[in-house]
Each structure stands twice: as structure tokens, then as C-alpha cells.
Amino acid sequence: MNEFEKRLRWGINELDLSLSDEAVARVLAYHELLVKWNKAYNLTSVRDALQMVDRHLIDSLSIMPFIGEGDLIDVGTGPGLPGMIAALVRPDLNVWLLDSNGKKCRFLNQVKMTLKVENCTVVHHRLESWQPERQFAQITSRAFATLSDMVAFSRHLLAENGRFIAMKGLYPHEEIAELPADIEVQKVTPLTVPGTDGERHLVELGFKS
Template sequence: MTETTQPRDESDVPRGLQDDPLNGSPDVEAYFGDRYPQVRHFAELLADQGVLRGLIGPRELERVWERHILNSAAVVPFLGDGVIVDIGSGAGLPGLVVAAMLPERRVVLVEPMERRVQWLLEASREVGIDNVTVLRGRAEEVKESVEADVITARAVASIDKLVKWCAPLLAPEGEMVLLKGRSAGDELERAKYALRKHRLVGEVLEAGTLPGLEPTRVVRLTRA
């Protein structure tokens, strides 16, 4: 059943989010479809508590949708099948956004900081995202208990470091799908020796969301 959205009372929306030009946008609602209510709830929670809990900066409040939610959502079309493991999940970006959009998939959030683990547990429970497992630890510390069909990461480390830490978690046919910035191509070139060592090949893809927004750059690493 498709969940219908109700008109929002502006007094219920966190103050920072009220100034976000994309908040309440019909284009955003159409983009997320029947997953919009959960994604919106998470965006509001992030805007309300994110700065206080050190998850986002105060200057980012007016761009929560573009900078964080839509940027995270852009990775979804590239996630293939199977278990998704989000490394260094932090605020839940992209992990909680991905889990909200793909309720049929198992999503494992790996985060070493206790206060962020607590946030992930609280946020997933409050938003009603029940297809996530939260693990405290670094990637190299959970390799005995996690096997990933797809690994995601956003703003965690350079590609060469991510390959070193995360390749042992990959299933035999697994892949890594990383959110990166404008220098993704240069970063991928610098990681060529790490890729070769772990028998991975990489490509940079552009992932669009809404018209008029800069595409997100996605680096996909697959088995050679």
C-alpha cells in the first residue's frame, strides 16, 4: 500500500529545514515516490538534531535535501543485488537513506564511534526503518562477521584506503559503490595499485537526481 503524505504544518518542520528551498518540493516527493514519508522524516530528524550531535555543520542546514539526502539517494540505482554494507555510516548517509528507499534489502551500517552508533539506532527506530543492522567497529574489525554484496561509503577516506579496508568484506562477486566529489577521476587513478592488488577495476559514473542539481559522482569498483 502506498503511504499518502499529509500537508505539513510549518511549525512541525525544524527551523533550518524551513529555509531549504527543496523542502516540501513536489519534485522531491515525486523522486522518492512512496518512500518519501520515511525519507522526509529522516531529513527532519537530521535537521533537528544533526548539528547538536555533531553529524552535520550549521551551514549545511539550508541544504540538507540537496547536499545530504539527494546526494545519498543518487547511489541507489547502482547498488545491484544482495546485502548492502555502508562503511563509516556516521549520520546515516547514505546508509539510512538507502535503507529507506530499498525496504526489501538488508543494509548493514558499520560505524566505529559510539555516539554515532547510538544515533543510527535511534534514527532508524524513530523513522521506522527496520531493514538495518548497526555494527560498531571499523571495516577491518567486522570482516569475520560481514560479507557484502555491495559496499557503500561517503566522505570516509580516499579510494585506496577504502579498498585496503573493505575488499576483505566483499563477496566473491561483490562490488564497491562509493560517493565521491569532482576529483573522483584523479582519486581513482591514484588508487590504481591498490585496485590491482585486490583485483578490482574502477569507473566513474555520473548519477543525476533532480533537474538543475549537479550530478553526484559515483565510483564503482568491480572484480577484474
């Protein structure tokens, strides 16, 4: 077992998650591709491969207990965080990965092909102008500017009873206060992410009924 697998398994244990050996192997294979492609494509500012395990893999896995049933789209997914991680560990879940950055989408298509990730679709498009003939039960974001921007740019993609699932750092008091009147906060959950300093919160939003 190399240092990356040791660190990942430690994080999974700390998060009290139950992942199969196959799921762990798929996440580690993704990590290997991310490290390799990052050297040429600058997919993430994190350069250290071991730090990537903490700050990208374990951080993304921390929201898995909150991912429910129904098609999911990860908006502004970057190199696939948390969306590709969700697709790798939840083969039963249909996941769309949307980003406007061509290099990041090429990387995601390479991951999809290399690891045979049949339950994910990569969309190279600007979020606010993408108009598919469908909606999603779950919309995730990890590095989106503000909650109100996330809602404004992606609300046309959310199904009537769907949820926005936004990963945030500090408790976003000001961002919540700026949300539009027809959006309600369903839940804000503090997350403890092993190996990561600073506060983490998961914000769940939906349309007011």
C-alpha cells in the first residue's frame, strides 16, 4: 500500500464512510491521472500529490453522505471535484460534469475513457447559457463564487423538488442573506474534513414550496 492509498483510506475511515476496494482503486486511479495531467495542464493550484489526497479527494468524499438519488450535475466542476469523485464511488448515480474550461473538460473526458466511467457526461459549456431539455434533482458546486451566483446561473437546471448542494468554507451568513426570495435554506451542516484546516460547511437549498 503506497502513501496515497494509506492517506485516502485513513480519510475514508475518519469520515466513517464505507467504500469498496474497487471504489478506492478508482479514486486512486483518478488521483494518478490528476497528478500526471496537472504538470502540463495546470488543473489545480495544489502541486503536491499527497496534499491532493487531502484537499481534493477526501474533501470531495466528505459530502457523499448528503448525495441522494436522482441525476446530479456538478457546475464549475474544474477537474471533476466533487462530481467525478461522486461518479467513481456511486456507479448507480448519473452525473453530469459542466465546466467552461476546455483543458479541464479534455482531462475529464480522458478520465472517463481511461477508467471507463460510464455514468458520467462531460459538458464543455458556460453554465448560464447551457439550455438542455432536462433538469436535475441535485446540483453540486465546490468552488463557485457565491450562493446567489450559483442559484442565478443554474436555477434553470434544477427540478421543482431538487436541491442545490454547495460546498463552502466559513458559515456563509452574508451569502444566505443575499439569496432570492423564492429560495430557501433547507440545511447547513458543518463538515469535519480530515487533513484539512479551516471550517467547512455544506449548504442545501431549494425552491420554496
